[in-house]
Amino acid sequence: MRLLVLVLCSLLTLAQVAQAQVRPFDDIVASGVLKVAVYENFPPYSFQEDGQARGVDVELAQQLAASQDLKLELMWMTPGEKLDDDLRNFVWKGHYLRPEELADVMLRVPYDREFSYKRNELGEMVNELVVMFAPYQRERWQVAHDARRLKEVPSVAVFAYHPIGVEVDSVPSFYLSSAFGGRMSRNTRHYPSPPLAFAAMREGKVDAVMAMRGEIDWLLHEAADPQLKAAENAYPEMGRQQWDIGMAVHESNRQLAYALEGGLVELIGSGELAKIYARYGLRYEVPELYEGEVQAQTHGE
Template sequence: MRLPRLLCCLLLLPLLWLGQAQAKVRPYDDMVASGVLRVAVYDKFPPYSFQQDGQPRGVDVDLAKRLAEGLGLRAEFLWMVPGESLDDDLRNFIWKGHYLRPGVVADLMLRVPYDRNYSNKRNDVGELANAQVVMFGPYQRERWQVVHDARRLPQVSSIAAFREHRIGVELDSVPSFYLGSVLGGQLSAMTVHFPSTQEAFDAMRAGKVDAVMALRGELDWMRAQAHDEQLKNAENTYPNLGEPAWDIGMAVHESNRQLSNAIDGELEDLVHSGELEKLYAGYGLRYELPEFYQDTQ
């Protein structure tokens, strides 16, 4: 006899809770003994982390492999589907685990904003929201970017160009909200929303929009794949955009500072040797030093 759906869910709840409670953070010595570094990266997020022909690819994937090799380990990947917030991702992959993956958390997570205000964020009762996480290792500076098709829009002298030219954005993204509100909402009528940045970019190539606004890394990758010299980067600024550029780093559990210290040393070598910049160039991306390293130059 089939149990009612609600009863099934109630019976499963203790098992789901138990699975989450059993997630165990591995000490550094256990990682070394296993020969494996478990790294959490976002799935379906080219050029940073994605799977092609069953193989992991992307800048973050390659960086994780280099870091693991430097520690004498092999990188093993846990693929993340973004939660409602970064807090969710840190909880599910760094310190608590997820009921769909009981007993397993990552040793290291990539593509975490390296931001003091976020690290010190407090919850509703005044406690650190991510007290069980150490955010460290800035390795890239990311920016918002506009790419335009010079055949229909020869130049973008300012964001005001999109009073008359259609621009594509990913739905519910920062560019979506920004273009809908900047200049008193004057650009909203010419802002076209798509399910993904790739679909917005494809629409530009098809002549449906004249430009796209998205993450610089994503657009660099798409331009490199398109092999079209008429797709140009706009070099204008974005007035009233709160965070036009920010640093990207890593995260480990707060008990794994030995791991974060070891990775910091490997990362510093990759940055100063120029190897990290070459890694980005291999995917057609421009590399910009995080502010942490700019201050030490």
């Protein structure tokens, strides 16, 4: 028992010694490399194809690095149970298996005041060591349908009669299982991921799919089937139906945040970011924070 205690104490000491260190902005510039954390296997945002990194977030990361005259180093994230876990593992503390590794910036983080200032049961801020900034994408929920079996979607009430596929334990899953007194629950089919739900629609197992608009746009783009369409409707009783996605850095690295935000504003204003999205078949909607700046650049102010 005494030996076990000594071993555990030694491991704890090593973990403390190997505590991840945030790289100050000057050190990042001196290194010539920007380390950006993106989610693995998450098309159309970040994924690998034939050994090459692809996706909207990957190309955005490349542009952000270039805006600072830096080379890009991607850090691939496997999502934790909660976003808080990912922020801890890649932005301010480091994963226990690689405590010395931190990203300089993490992409695909909700730009949301309520989430930023969330507190735990003790009243402590959960993400007090994180700065969330620079929203670069407005995301929404979206339905796609096969017009051969479901000509149109005038309202989500049609799913009381037509089967629809969703990702298990997702917002669409909970919504379609409970809205309108649960009338759509018997026709809600659950799949491990939106691509698998979409594949089920192509196989005729469901007539529609609901997921994030970016994922739906990508899947429709890849399918290239004119009978597979994006529906245009709202989702009564759902609550928040759109939100902004941004970036996160350690709270001590605000200088990096300011620099990257400057690069992002240029990408949005020039239309380059919209072109990146279009290459993956995605519609681009400017986040509210930057609408005024884009209009100013459009009018040459």
